[in-house]
Amino acid sequence: MAENFSIEATDEGDLTTVALGGYLDAHTAPEFEATLQERIDAGRVRIVVDCGALEYISSAGLGVFMGFIEDLRDAGGDLKISGLIPKVREVFELLGFDALFEIYDDRAAAAGSFASAAAG
Amino acid sequence: MAENFSIEATDEGDLTTVALGGYLDAHTAPEFEATLQERIDAGRVRIVVDCGALEYISSAGLGVFMGFIEDLRDAGGDLKISGLIPKVREVFELLGFDALFEIYDDRAAAAGSFASAAAG
Amino acid sequence: MDVLEQTFTLHVPSSTKNLVMIRDFVNRVAEQAGLEESNRSKIELAVDEACCNVIEHAYGNDVSKEITVRATFDGDAVRISVIDSGAGFAPDEVPQEELRELIRQRRTGGLGMRLIKTLMDEVRYEIEPGRRNELHMVKKVRQG
Amino acid sequence: MDVLEQTFTLHVPSSTKNLVMIRDFVNRVAEQAGLEESNRSKIELAVDEACCNVIEHAYGNDVSKEITVRATFDGDAVRISVIDSGAGFAPDEVPQEELRELIRQRRTGGLGMRLIKTLMDEVRYEIEPGRRNELHMVKKVRQG
C-alpha cells in the first residue's frame, strides 16, 4: 500500500517543509511520526507540513501533529499546516485543531509567517 | 454507479461512433446494448466503438459486440473497434476477438477503414 | 422511500494494512445507499476510527484476530456495525479530554471516539467481553 | 516465503450493482498478496465472471440472495472462492462453443467459464445444489 501515502521532507535555511500525499491513517502515521522525529532530532524546529496532496486523514494522523507541537513551541519553533483540501480541513476543524494550530492556504504563506515572526 | 460508465453515440455521415468510458460489465452492458440497438434500428450499420476511455471489460460487455456483428455485416455494414488500452485489449485477445473483429489503434483509423472500403 | 433493506459484510484480519479495504467497502455501500460525498466521507472516517480502536485496543495488534464490518441500508439510513471478539471495555468510563489538554500531555491519541460521535447520527456500544463487542453507528440518508 | 495465511470475506446481495465493490475487494486482497497489476487484473476479471454467473444463473437475478467471496493468501498463492446457495449445475456438462459459433448464433453469452479457466491457474467447482456451491480459483503468486 506504499503507493497510497507519500512523504517528502526538505530543509531550506532554518525551515523544514514536510509534504504529505495520499492517505494519512493509522497505517501510515508512523512514517510521518518517524520523519518528523528525525528532523527534530537534527535540531529543526521550524516546520511547515504541506498537506496539498493529502486526500485523507484520520485521528492517527492528527495525533502526530498533537504529539510534537508543544515541544516544538517550547524550543522556540512551531509546526504550521498548509494546503488542506476542504474534506481534510473539515476533520481538523471538527476537532478544534484550527484554534490551536496555525493553518495557511499554501506552503509559501506558512513559510512566510515564520520569516515575519523572526523579523518582528 | 452511473459515474463508473459513460457512453456517447455520434452520427456523422453514414458513420456512427460510440465512445465508451469507465467499466463495461454486466451492470453497464445493457446500456451499451440499448444504445447500439437504437442506432441500428435507425438504420445505422457502419459503427465504430471507440474504447479509448474504457478501463475495464468483462464478458458481459464482449457479449454485446458478439450479438450485433453478424446482423451488421449481413446488412452491408460492420462494427469496428478502436483505442483499446493494453489491459482491455488483452481480454479481447484472450477470447480470440482480434481474429473476428477489426481492431484499430484509434477512432480515425477505424473510420478511415470504412471510407476506403466504400471507395474500393 | 421503499427500498429493500440490503446487507453487506466484510471480514478482514485485524491489521491497519486493511484500513484501505475497509474504507473502500464503506464508501461503496454508502454510494449505493445514495449518500452524497460529504456524508460518505463522514461514515468512512467513523468506521476507520472504530476499526483502529479494535485493532489497537480490543486485539492489541494481533493480526490473527478478525474484524467484522457489517453495513445495511434502506431508504432512511445507513447502519454500520464494527464487531470484535476482544477484551471489551466500558465506553462510558473513557475520559474525554479537551484537545488543549491532550496536546499539553504530548498525547498522540484520544480523539477517535469523539470523532465517531461527532460524525455519526447515532452511536451505541454493545459489549460482551471476549465474545462479541459491537459498535453500532447510524447515518441518516436525508438530514433535516 | 513465510507469510501467515490471511483470510478476507465479503458478503453482498446478489446484484450486478455490487460487482464494482467485489472487484475493489479482490483487487485490494491481491495487492496485499503482492501480485503485480497484470495478475491482479486477471483475478479481478475471473471473480467478476464467477459472480455474474451466480447472480444470473444460480440466483436468477434475485437480489434477496447473498453472494460470498472468500479470499486467502500466503506466500505462494491467492485462493478465491465464490460461494452461493443456489440451484447448482453440472459444470462439466456445459458445452463450450467456439467464439465463431457463438457469433453465428447471435449469442451474447457463453464466454464466462472459458475466461475463468484461462485467467486462473486452478479452477474447481464443488456443487451441493440448493445448499452450498463453491467455485474455487487459485492464482500463484510467483509464476515460473
Ligand SMILES: Nc1ncnc2c1ncn2[C@@H]1O[C@H](COP(=O)(O)OP(=O)(O)O)[C@@H](O)[C@H]1O
Ligand atoms: N474497541 C475497543 N476495545 C477496547 N477499548 C477501547 C475500544 N475503543 C476504545 N477503547 C478505549 O477507549 C480509549 C479512547 O479511545 P479513542 O477516543 O478512540 O482514542 P485512542 O484510541 O486514540 O486512545 C482508548 O484508549 C481505549 O482505552
Ligand SMILES: Nc1ncnc2c1ncn2[C@@H]1O[C@H](COP(=O)(O)OP(=O)(O)O)[C@@H](O)[C@H]1O
Ligand atoms: N454458478 C452457476 N450456477 C448455475 N449455472 C451456471 C453457473 N455458472 C455457469 N452456469 C451455466 O453455465 C453456462 C455457461 O456459463 P458461462 O460460460 O459463464 O456463460 P454465460 O454465463 O454467459 O452463459 C451458463 O449459461 C449456465 O447455464
